[in-house]
Amino acid sequence: MSGPRKIIIDTDPGQDDAVAILLALASPDEVEVLGITAVAGNVPLPLTQKNARIVCELAGKADVSVHAGCAAPLKRKLVTAEHVHGKTGLDGPVLPDPVMPLQDEHGVDFIIRTLRDHPPGTVTLCPLGPLTNIATAFQTAPDIVGRVQEIVLMGGAYFEVGNITPTAEFNIYVDPEAADIVFKSGVPMVVMPLDVTHKALVTKPRNDAFRAIPGAVGHAVAEMTDFFERFDREKYGSDGAPLHDPCVTAWLIQPDLFAGRHINVEIETTGALTTGMTVADWWGVTDRAPNATFMREIDADGFFALLTDRLARL
Numbered sequence: 001m002s003g004p005r006k007i008i009i010d011t012d013p014g015q016d017d018a019v020a021i022l023l024a025l026a027s028p029d030e031v032e033v034l035g036i037t038a039v040a041g042n043v044p045l046p047l048t049q050k051n052a053r054i055v056c057e058l059a060g061k062a063d064v065s066v067h068a069g070c071a072a073p074l075k076r077k078l079v080t081a082e083h084v085h086g087k088t089g090l091d092g093p094v095l096p097d098p099v100m101p102l103q104d105e106h107g108v109d110f111i112i113r114t115l116r117d118h119p120p121g122t123v124t125l126c127p128l129g130p131l132t133n134i135a136t137a138f139q140t141a142p143d144i145v146g147r148v149q150e151i152v153l154m155g156g157a158y159f160e161v162g163n164i165t166p167t168a169e170f171n172i173y174v175d176p177e178a179a180d181i182v183f184k185s186g187v188p189m190v191v192m193p194l195d196v197t198h199k200a201l202v203t204k205p206r207n208d209a210f211r212a213i214p215g216a217v218g219h220a221v222a223e224m225t226d227f228f229e230r231f232d233r234e235k236y237g238s239d240g241a242p243l244h245d246p247c248v249t250a251w252l253i254q255p256d257l258f259a260g261r262h263i264n265v266e267i268e269t270t271g272a273l274t275t276g277m278t279v280a281d282w283w284g285v286t287d288r289a290p291n292a293t294f295m296r297e298i299d300a301d302g303f304f305a306l307l308t309d310r311l312a313r314l
């Protein structure tokens with residue numbers, strides 16, 4: 001290995017986004033966070049960019065470069081998810097307003113510049129929200145597409161079908177046109193769909209383990225997962241809330257926690273009932289070329305052991 005993998009986190013925090021960011025910032029041997037770009041999603045952009053900075057400061061990493069990206073999907077009106085994440089997007093813990101600056105440079109310009117400034121194949125994009133920033137960057141600067149090492153994202157579902165509609169997962173549903181551009185880009189992709197993340201449940205003992213970590217981070221994470229657990233418990237009747245986005249950063253650190261198939265995945269953009277669906281050819285029934293490693297299995301105990309260990313390092 002030639003040092004930590006260089007990544008850009010594209011995100012709409014979101015409590016689970018926050019945990020994904022904390023995990024990355026706690027793991028400098030494996031990942032180097034070149035910057036964080038915020039996008040509108042769980043809550044509007046003014047809140048997601050602020051929340052990204054709150055999380056960096058919680059991690060003690062006020063020097064991370066945080067950029068605001070797109071405020072609305074490519075073609076649609078923004079759909080948000082305050083019903084899951086609360087009014088601020090980061091409801092649960094009481095955290096101070098950030099003092100670290102928001103960068104002047106637009107998130108999309110940051111993505112473009114960073115990919116141009118680094119050797120081809122050395123920067124990985126990690127989208128944790130709607131794909132608006134990434135698609136806009138690809139459309140604005142097609143030369144960067146071939147320079148991306150890999151896209152590792154949370155989004156979509158096949159066996160679990162949908163969470164925001166009966167057939168669509170939230171991140172893809174909010175901006176399906178953007179997702180379509182990204183899935184057709186030809187960049188190697190690793191996808192963490194609901195099929196995986198619904199197995200990463202914050203049960204009471206796992207939440208207790210976060211809370212037992214000395215210092216502010218473990219307590220804040222426990223408060224965050226407590227908050228959105230209320231909604232998911234009611235909805236799914238499960239033992240705890242799924243911790244979606246940290247699956248992305250966990251894969252970068254310990255890929256053997258996950259298993260899936262390299263298959264074709266296309267985005268439905270026009271279906272009357274199915275817009276935003278990730279149509280995944282899991283069974284290989286078409287001759288469409290594989291474009292993504294679509295995960296299905298997770299070693300959940302290993303995943304939570306990794307998270308707890310790494311969060312304790314902050």
Ligand code: BDR
Nearest residue numbers: 014016017128170171244
């Ligand atoms: C995804 O949607 C958001 O609410 C979460 O942050 C996650 O990225 C799950 O569908």
Ligand code: CA
Nearest residue numbers: 014017128129
């Ligand atoms: Ca998210």
